[in-house]
Amino acid sequence: MQDRSFWLTVVVVGVVAALLMSVTKWAQYSYLLRDWSVEFYLLISGAPLLLAGLLFGRWLGRSRRERQPKPANSPLSQREFEVLAEVARGHSNQEVADQLHVSLNTVKTHLQSIYGKLDVKRRTQAIEKARHLGLLKQDHSIG
Amino acid sequence: MQDRSFWLTVVVVGVVAALLMSVTKWAQYSYLLRDWSVEFYLLISGAPLLLAGLLFGRWLGRSRRERQPKPANSPLSQREFEVLAEVARGHSNQEVADQLHVSLNTVKTHLQSIYGKLDVKRRTQAIEKARHLGLLKQDHSIG
DNA sequence: AACAACCTCGCCCGAAAGGGTGATTTCGAT
DNA sequence: ATCGAAATCACCCTTTCGGGCGAGGTTGTT
Numbered sequence: 001m002q003d004r005s006f007w008l009t010v011v012v013v014g015v016v017a018a019l020l021m022s023v024t025k026w027a028q029y030s031y032l033l034r035d036w037s038v039e040f041y042l043l044i045s046g047a048p049l050l051l052a053g054l055l056f057g058r059w060l061g062r063s064r065r066e067r068q069p070k071p072a073n074s075p076l077s078q079r080e081f082e083v084l085a086e087v088a089r090g091h092s093n094q095e096v097a098d099q100l101h102v103s104l105n106t107v108k109t110h111l112q113s114i115y116g117k118l119d120v121k122r123r124t125q126a127i128e129k130a131r132h133l134g135l136l137k138q139d140h141s142i143g
Numbered sequence: 144m145q146d147r148s149f150w151l152t153v154v155v156v157g158v159v160a161a162l163l164m165s166v167t168k169w170a171q172y173s174y175l176l177r178d179w180s181v182e183f184y185l186l187i188s189g190a191p192l193l194l195a196g197l198l199f200g201r202w203l204g205r206s207r208r209e210r211q212p213k214p215a216n217s218p219l220s221q222r223e224f225e226v227l228a229e230v231a232r233g234h235s236n237q238e239v240a241d242q243l244h245v246s247l248n249t250v251k252t253h254l255q256s257i258y259g260k261l262d263v264k265r266r267t268q269a270i271e272k273a274r275h276l277g278l279l280k281q282d283h284s285i286g
Numbered sequence: 287a288a289c290a291a292c293c294t295c296g297c298c299c300g301a302a303a304g305g306g307t308g309a310t311t312t313c314g315a316t
Numbered sequence: 317a318t319c320g321a322a323a324t325c326a327c328c329c330t331t332t333c334g335g336g337c338g339a340g341g342t343t344g345t346t
Contacts, residue, residue, distance in 0.1 A: 077292060090268030092332070105295050112335070113292095122302090123267060123333080125233030220322060236303070248325050255305070256322095265332090266303075 074135055075117045081135070083110040088127045088136050217278055218260045224278070226253040231270045231279050 074081060079100075086096040093111070097104045111123065120126045130136045217224060222243075229239040236254070240247045254266065263269045273279045 079293060087267065088271065090263065090265055090271040092265065094332085102293085103295055105297085106293075108334075109295075110293085111333085115334080120233065121334080122233055122235065124230065124270065127267065127270070128231070128233040222323060235301095245323085246325055248327085249323075251304075252325075253323080254303085258304085264304080 076114060076130075076135065080110050080114050080117070083107055084114055084126060084130055085136065087111070087123050088130070219257060219273075219278065223253050223257050223260070226250055227257055227269060227273055228279065230254070230266050231273070 076084065082100060083096055086099055087093075091099065093107045094104055097107045100107070111126075114126055115121060118126050118129045120129055127136065219227065225243060226239055229242055230236075234242065236250045237247055240250045243250070254269075257269055258264060261269050261272045263272055270279065
């Protein structure tokens with residue numbers, strides 16, 4: 001992955017590492033720490049740990065996810081249904097990606113298979129057909 | 144106007160004029176006509192008349208058009224409602240333009256004001272909101 | 287183990303949609 | 317007569333979508 005969430009993670013880790021180093025530096029000036037010794041490397045090693053934690057959190061969030069029910073006779077898979085439901089609420093692909101905690105490319109891939117399964121060419125057609133097939137409720141309500 | 148229908152008209156008129164000239168030429172060779180005289184200019188002057196007829200037909204078709212009913216309390220104008228209804232059926236802007244016999248730009252302009260009136264940013268949102276407001280029926284049915 | 291289905295993601299490209307400006311015409315109300 | 321809303325259209329530019337490719341990992345079934 002080389003998209004938003006990746007770079008977001010990089011930036012976050014970078015900022016946190018910088019903060020940690022600043023704090024260490026301050027502690028040094030305040031004579032709380034004598035030099036860049038054990039504590040420094042300990043704090044710096046915290047960055048990779050944080051990164052690991054973030055990735056693990058992402059993985060966890062992806063594993064046990066509250067999944068909204070889908071019709072049993074649906075040609076769409078669970079995930080595809082979730083994507084289509086978000087799309088039907090008027091969200092953009094990016095918004096759906098953020099909502100479902102996946103990348104933009106993943107949403108687009110899901111949409112491709114949705115279009116294939118429903119035999120349509122556009123998202124609006126997919127919505128209309130899904131509604132026609134009883135896969136979507138009449139009103140998903142927007143703000 | 145400098146789009147599809149314009150150039151279509153130009154092409155049609157051009158082809159018809161060419162045909163007329165060919166017929167005249169043939170008549171000449173067949174000794175039915177002696178030279179490029181009165182008949183020639185008469186036929187050639189038919190082209191502008193045909194053009195005028197086409198434009199008039201277009202104007203007529205635009206004037207008395209069967210308009211589908213719209214909710215009385217709608218914030219949308221008659222035409223805007225028609226556009227939105229077509230969009231809700233899953234049609235592209237170009238398809239809507241063809242359906243309503245207007246240009247692609249006109250459809251896009253209508254959509255802009257629709258988005259403004261419904262306070263949305265995308266066509267899917269407009270559909271959802273209109274459905275929520277009771278402006279659109281649940282099922283517009285697609286092929 | 288092998289297979290299919292599903293979920294995830296990246297990259298590239300072309301088509302469609304969105305956003306803004308400006309303009310003309312028509313028509314009804316003031 | 318003028319004023320505004322509606323409808324029509326063009327041109328420009330940016331963003332979003334759609335389509336196709338490949339490619340991993342997981343899960344469940346045979």
